[in-house]
Amino acid sequence: MTALNTGMTTLTHNDWRAAGQDLFGSDLMSWRFACPACGDVANGHDFAAALSENPRTRLDGSVVQALDLLGSWCVGRAIGGTEPTRGCDRTAYGLFRGPVRVTLPDGRPPMFSFRFADTAQAAR
Numbered sequence: 001m002t003a004l005n006t007g008m009t010t011l012t013h014n015d016w017r018a019a020g021q022d023l024f025g026s027d028l029m030s031w032r033f034a035c036p037a038c039g040d041v042a043n044g045h046d047f048a049a050a051l052s053e054n055p056r057t058r059l060d061g062s063v064v065q066a067l068d069l070l071g072s073w074c075v076g077r078a079i080g081g082t083e084p085t086r087g088c089d090r091t092a093y094g095l096f097r098g099p100v101r102v103t104l105p106d107g108r109p110p111m112f113s114f115r116f117a118d119t120a121q122a123a124r
């Protein structure tokens with residue numbers, strides 16, 4: 001099953017941030033990512049809305065924020081339920097990683113991200 005890793009893109013963290021800023025500006029909440037499974041395009045405000053309806057906390061009790069999920073979860077996973085109103089339950093990590101691998105400095109393990117939504121989608 002070579003298709004699993006087809007199209008994986010690797011970027012340094014600096015290049016990834018620069019690409020996002022070029023597309024969407026410096027407000028991370030406005031950055032838009034496309035889910036590779038269902039095609040849903042979501043920004044940070046979509047995740048904030050989902051988390052206001054379905055708040056999440058970590059095991060340590062800290063509250064999950066929109067920017068914790070943006071780019072690494074499909075918004076459907078944050079909306080929750082067996083049939084979310086949009087999106088699906090895909091993440092950018094786990095069995096199906098990426099399709100973007102972002103390398104981090106200082107020997108930290110890479111993070112995985114969905115692709116940025118293209119500018120045509122971002123204009124919606």
Ligand SMILES: [Zn+2]
Binds near residue numbers: 036040074088
């Ligand atoms: Zn999805």
